[in-house]
Amino acid sequence: MQRLQLLSVCRNKVQLSQLSRHIFGFCRQLSTSNRHFTDSQNKDYVVSRVFHNRNPRNLEKLALAKKRTGWTYQAPRRDYYHKLVICHTNRHTEAYVQHFSGEKVLSASTNEWAVRNQLYSCTDVSASIAIGKVLALRCLQSGITSLFYDDAEKPSEKTSCVLQAFKEANIALTEPTVIEAEYRPGINYDGYNRYAEPKEWKEDYQDV
Amino acid sequence: MALSATSRSCIRLTARSVNIQPVRFRWKPPKIEDNVFPSHAERLAEWNARYVAPASQGINIGFYNNHSESRSQKLDMLKKWTVKRKQLEQAARHKTLKIDLDLMKKDWMAESMPLHVKKMATHYGLFSDLFDGAHFHPIVPLSVSFDYDEEFITPVYYGNVIPAAETAVKPFVSYESAEDNLWTLVMTSPDGNLEDHNKELLHWLVGNIPGANIERGVTVCDYLQPFPPKGVGYLRYAFVLYKQERELDFNQWQRPAGCLSLRERTFSNFEFYRQNEDSLTPAGLSFFQSEWDKTVTSVFHHVLDMKEPAFEFIHPPFYHPEQLEFPHREPFNVYLDKYRDVKDIQEEVLREKLKHVDISKPASRQQYPCIDLLPKETPSWLKSKIQLMRQGREQWRDLFEKP
Numbered sequence: 255m256q257r258l259q260l261l262s263v264c265r266n267k268v269q270l271s272q273l274s275r276h277i278f279g280f281c282r283q284l285s286t287s288n289r290h291f292t293d294s295q296n297k298d299y300v301v302s303r304v305f306h307n308r309n310p311r312n313l314e315k316l317a318l319a320k321k322r323t324g325w326t327y328q329a330p331r332r333d334y335y336h337k338l339v340i341c342h343t344n345r346h347t348e349a350y351v352q353h354f355s356g357e358k359v360l361s362a363s364t365n366e367w368a369v370r371n372q373l374y375s376c377t378d379v380s381a382s383i384a385i386g387k388v389l390a391l392r393c394l395q396s397g398i399t400s401l402f403y404d405d406a407e408k409p410s411e412k413t414s415c416v417l418q419a420f421k422e423a424n425i426a427l428t429e430p431t432v433i434e435a436e437y438r439p440g441i442n443y444d445g446y447n448r449y450a451e452p453k454e455w456k457e458d459y460q461d462v
Numbered sequence: 463m464a465l466s467a468t469s470r471s472c473i474r475l476t477a478r479s480v481n482i483q484p485v486r487f488r489w490k491p492p493k494i495e496d497n498v499f500p501s502h503a504e505r506l507a508e509w510n511a512r513y514v515a516p517a518s519q520g521i522n523i524g525f526y527n528n529h530s531e532s533r534s535q536k537l538d539m540l541k542k543w544t545v546k547r548k549q550l551e552q553a554a555r556h557k558t559l560k561i562d563l564d565l566m567k568k569d570w571m572a573e574s575m576p577l578h579v580k581k582m583a584t585h586y587g588l589f590s591d592l593f594d595g596a597h598f599h600p601i602v603p604l605s606v607s608f609d610y611d612e613e614f615i616t617p618v619y620y621g622n623v624i625p626a627a628e629t630a631v632k633p634f635v636s637y638e639s640a641e642d643n644l645w646t647l648v649m650t651s652p653d654g655n656l657e658d659h660n661k662e663l664l665h666w667l668v669g670n671i672p673g674a675n676i677e678r679g680v681t682v683c684d685y686l687q688p689f690p691p692k693g694v695g696y697l698r699y700a701f702v703l704y705k706q707e708r709e710l711d712f713n714q715w716q717r718p719a720g721c722l723s724l725r726e727r728t729f730s731n732f733e734f735y736r737q738n739e740d741s742l743t744p745a746g747l748s749f750f751q752s753e754w755d756k757t758v759t760s761v762f763h764h765v766l767d768m769k770e771p772a773f774e775f776i777h778p779p780f781y782h783p784e785q786l787e788f789p790h791r792e793p794f795n796v797y798l799d800k801y802r803d804v805k806d807i808q809e810e811v812l813r814e815k816l817k818h819v820d821i822s823k824p825a826s827r828q829q830y831p832c833i834d835l836l837p838k839e840t841p842s843w844l845k846s847k848i849q850l851m852r853q854g855r856e857q858w859r860d861l862f863e864k865p
């Protein structure tokens with residue numbers, strides 16, 4: 255999972271318009287001040303033209319990262335970044351957050367003594383309420399504010415207790431739809447283009 | 463050719479005559495060699511060959527995370543729990559049993575916090591960016607909180623989002639420590655360097671901290687508030703707490719007091735750790751994410767004294783397969799437009815724009831752009847082009863002012 259180092263690349267608007275790469279000025283000059291910074295400590299600091307945000311979760315938070323699509327009517331669904339999974343076993347109750355790479359990122363279970371010490375049973379409805387609250391808290395503490403939950407089946411009482419805790423914590427149980435680029439015809443033959451490129455799998459979202 | 467063909471048919475005849483089993487099918491499927499798919503190991507090797515793992519991947523550089531109970535301890539805890547839980551039965555049956563989250567957190571700190579935080583830091587790619595892939599268990603609970611208001615504080619956990627406006631003043635840092643222990647605290651941003659994205663930006667560095675008293679430590683680099691630029695999304699800011707073996711000399715890393723030069727603040731945590739590897743051991747970790755807000759503009763103008771950069775996301779270009787001479791079931795106009803030069807298209811759009819442009823006011827989108835019917839004899843390709851043009855879609859989006 256650590257290897258899925260996904261690059262997010264942003265273009266510096268100010269710098270690009272100076273280069274006038276676009277003919278009709280699609281790039282807006284975002285001049286924010288008219289001051290002159292002559293005796294500044296940062297006067298010779300050059301902001302790079304293209305900014306790489308190395309945060310692997312950035313594009314997922316901005317809903318710009320690609321999602322796996324899966325097949326239509328495929329169960330379980332694959333189109334998510336983070337998925338909430340709730341397991342009730344004979345002995346324990348567990349809820350965890352799974353990343354699409356398969357990694358179990360966050361979990362709350364009754365086999366932790368921190369939770370179990372305050373419960374009567376590890377499998378009853380109160381245990382589910384507690385697990386929901388604990389996992390929702392941990393999600394907020396780790397910056398996961400929207401999750402996917404596969405509601406193909408009607409939730410049981412215990413499951414709906416966990417879901418209720420997420421609702422109370424203001425964590426959305428649907429992820430935002432992916433923002434895709436609007437289609438514009440034409441190929442930029444002078445710059446980077448993907449005309450007749452061999453179709454191979456690439457690990458980064460971006461190739462500039 | 464003819465000879466070989468006859469010889470082949472001979473062989474087939476003989477083969478049929480030799481076959482003892484009665485022939486059940488008039489036509490036999492051609493013999494195809496079985497598809498040999500790669501094994502799991504081969505696929506895994508192919509998958510792993512795609513990446514270059516960081517050099518220190520898999521090395522534990524921290525303290526031993528020794529939280530594991532023996533069997534007798536577990537049994538003991540179980541016994542205690544079976545006695546204790548009896549008081550909770552009635553509340554549990556009435557579904558009124560409420561979990562005390564503060565108490566849970568306190569127990570969790572001692573139990574599975576190091577493992578959970580390590581997992582989260584791996585998820586956020588912190589170990590690969592700060593320690594070249596080497597990892598550690600943050601066994602010392604590090605509590606960091608920003609106090610931006612008289613009423614509230616904003617705590618830093620492990621990845622939570624904090625508005626940039628609330629991080630203006632340096633945070634309160636606390637952890638449990640004996641008086642004679644020495645510590646180093648580093649606040650660094652692996653994404654914050656605007657010049658070189660392979661380097662980090664140092665926000666705060668305090669060394670030789672006796673016990674948990676940050677004020678008595680040596681400030682190597684003053685606190686600089688986070689300033690995530692516009693349009694780049696969420697940046698990570700990490701607090702790393704190192705335990706020192708002995709007192710260290712930080713002259714090499716010393717920045718001038720009140721240093722605001724971003725070039726001087728360029729930093730590599732891995733380099734810092736490697737040089738002091740013998741006497742530093744990472745023990746605590748907490749991190750947050752931050753996004754641009756209005757206060758960042760004033761930080762650029764009044765604190766850093768520089769122009770504020772603004773970025774926009776670059777979507778990857780569309781994929782086009784090789785152009786065909788006779789494409790099947792493709793509208794000719796759409797297909798040809800797909801392979802035209804962008805400059806050509808943009809010129810066409812500009813010509814169209816200049817025809818109708820009124821300098822006194824920008825063109826605005828109409829509510830019902832396609833309400834006027836086109837003449838009946840208009841070909842369908844021209845109809846669709848005019849409709850796109852009226853609606854301002856695809857390349858014609860540039861005809862109108864932006865919403």
